[in-house]
Amino acid sequence: NTDFLVKTANTxxxxxxxxxxxxFFYGYLQKDFGAASFYSTLFPNEEExxxxxxxxxxxKQILTDNMHIESNIYYREHYDNFILDRTRPSFYENxxxxxxxxxxxxxxxxxxxxxxxxxxxxxxSKIKSSTLGEHKRDHYSLSTESHWNKNDxxxxxxxxxxxxxxxxxxxxxxxxxxxxxxxxxxxxRAGVESSFxxxxxxxLYYRSPANTGNENLDKEKNNGIELGAEYFRKNFNSSIxxxxxxxxxxxxxxxxxxxxxxxxxxxxxxxxxxxxxxxxKKFHSSGKVFYPDNVKFYYSYLE
Numbered sequence: 001n002t003d004f005l006v007k008t009a010n011t012x013x014x015x016x017x018x019x020x021x022x023x024f025f026y027g028y029l030q031k032d033f034g035a036a037s038f039y040s041t042l043f044p045n046e047e048e049x050x051x052x053x054x055x056x057x058x059x060k061q062i063l064t065d066n067m068h069i070e071s072n073i074y075y076r077e078h079y080d081n082f083i084l085d086r087t088r089p090s091f092y093e094n095x096x097x098x099x100x101x102x103x104x105x106x107x108x109x110x111x112x113x114x115x116x117x118x119x120x121x122x123x124x125s126k127i128k129s130s131t132l133g134e135h136k137r138d139h140y141s142l143s144t145e146s147h148w149n150k151n152d153x154x155x156x157x158x159x160x161x162x163x164x165x166x167x168x169x170x171x172x173x174x175x176x177x178x179x180x181x182x183x184x185x186x187x188x189r190a191g192v193e194s195s196f197x198x199x200x201x202x203x204l205y206y207r208s209p210a211n212t213g214n215e216n217l218d219k220e221k222n223n224g225i226e227l228g229a230e231y232f233r234k235n236f237n238s239s240i241x242x243x244x245x246x247x248x249x250x251x252x253x254x255x256x257x258x259x260x261x262x263x264x265x266x267x268x269x270x271x272x273x274x275x276x277x278x279x280x281k282k283f284h285s286s287g288k289v290f291y292p293d294n295v296k297f298y299y300s301y302l303e
Contacts, residue, residue: 002036004032050080079095081093107119123138125139177189178191185233191226193223196219281294
């Protein structure tokens with residue numbers, strides 16, 4: 001039950017004249033596949049058929065040597081036919097069609113040591129489903145981001161955004177990072193970030209013998225910090241990252257007893273902490289037979 005058939009087609013047209021450029025793109029994707037135990041181990045003979053149409057028009061206008069504007073208009077239509085048990089199609093089958101349309105515009109300014117952009121996005125998501133019903137969600141966002149170098153040794157990055165989703169309270173997110181070259185062979189970096197995710201239509205409204213959505217879900221929130229260092233010289237590179245993330249109202253599928261359907265819930269608090277280590281050594285293997293070009297070692301720990 002892992003058979004699949006995938007068909008794709010796409011085309012694009014680009015046009016440039018003086019300080020203006022445009023690009024049109026259209027893409028089509030069709031997938032028919034057996035989804036063996038992908039959504040639930042209770043029903044291993046699942047089957048799915050999807051079709052996607054995606055189209056966008058992108059424009060770019062150069063204002064000066066270091067300023068330009070980019071804008072996009074896009075539309076995506078996705079059709080999904082899901083069969084819970086392919087040996088008994090009439091037992092449980094559902095149909096979903098989702099639509100996303102939107103537009104955005106961004107202003108960019110950059111020079112040798114400073115890059116800045118700001119933009120606005122507007123979009124609407126809709127779903128028509130045999131199991132989820134019909135729903136729509138309007139979304140508006142404002143964002144800004146900056147990068148700048150100081151003496152080519154210290155690099156700063158900061159971004160912030162505001163989002164308004166229909167049916168949820170406004171959300172703010174952002175991050176700040178710094179990277180410093182301590183010596184010609186060593187770099188230190190640190191960063192903090194805040195992010196969020198609103199529940200999907202599936203997590204809110206889905207109903208099946210194996211899964212149950214929850215219309216009372218709240219958006220999930222994350223706050224994190226990361227510290228890292230990198231040491232490099234000719235033919236040798238190593239790095240270490242230490243991170244901590246505090247999650248609140250994380251959305252996951254849970255169940256309280258064996259045999260019960262999975263239900264989407266907000267997990268009140270989940271803390272993630274861990275470390276990542278990478279080491280790479282290159283060798284001069286030219287002209288030698290069965291001699292390693294490089295050796296890599298990776299280690300990660302997550303609690």
